[in-house]
Amino acid sequence: MRNNITQYSNYMYAIKQLRRKKNLSQSDLALEIGVSLRTIQLYEKKDANIPIKNLTKIAAYFDLSIAELYLQEVNEAQETYIRRQPFTKNGSVFYPMDHGKYLVMAPLILTEHQNEYIESLVENDFGKSTFQSGFIVDFLGDEAYRAFEISGNSMDDGSIVAIPNKAIVLGLKLGRTALEKENKTMCNKPYILVCRDRIICKWITGFNGKENAVYCQNLNKSPEYQDFELPLDDILEIFEVVKKQL
Known part of the structure; x- marks a missing residue:
């Protein structure tokens, strides 16, 4: 049986899933990126506006390019993946x-x-x-x-x-x-x-x-x-x- 796929058109939700996959708290990720806890909380909201320099740091931390981070999708098992091929x-x-x-x-x-x-x-x-x-x-x-x-x-x-x-x-x-x-x-x-x-x-x-x-x-x-x-x-x-x- 084919799983239903829930697709997210922005990277905000993917950041949360990638963070959880690494067993990181929001405070942990904030420390790694060099921002405040409040900043990470805002970044994980759907309407967040992330500066390019911080987006670059987040992508690099998860060993992704900005494009790969942007195109992360999440299935019903809350697993991130990239479906589209560049x-x-x-x-x-x-x-x-x-x-x-x-x-x-x-x-x-x-x-x-x-x-x-x-x-x-x-x-x-x-x-x-x-x-x-x-x-x-x-x-x-x-x-x-x-x-x-x-x-x-x-x-x-x-x-x-x-x-x-x-x-x-x-x-x-x-x-x-x-x-x-x-x-x-x-x-x-x-x-x-x-x-x-x-x-x-x-x-x-x-x-x-x-x-x-x-x-x-x-x-x-x-x-x-x-x-x-x-x-x-x-x-x-x-x-x-x-x-x-x-």
């Missing part, structure tokens, strides 16, 4: 979820490693990134996903669409032909622009066909942040921002 595409690892969604663990380019990433593109030698960041996406996409750490406040206007300093965004790579054809559907959206000397996050508001350039806009209207035109020849890669983590 797969790799364009340098990212995808974990199938319910309703056609995926947890994608994408290579993360931190601010201090931007120059290394640019050099790897110039030399056509982008290897496996040391860092990853996880996002839930609704589709795979034909091109690569990359995660970028934002530097500076030029895209922070305090609104719901703001992208503040140190935010992590997930970008879906677009082909250069989208820019060269002056695709109007690309306008008024945030993008990561990987240039020859820097990586920036800007809104593209239009195209200058005569100068073969795109109009880049800052959300922050402070005088120190000026809008500008960026020649297409200076752009190595372009990613549409599809998700963000603050």
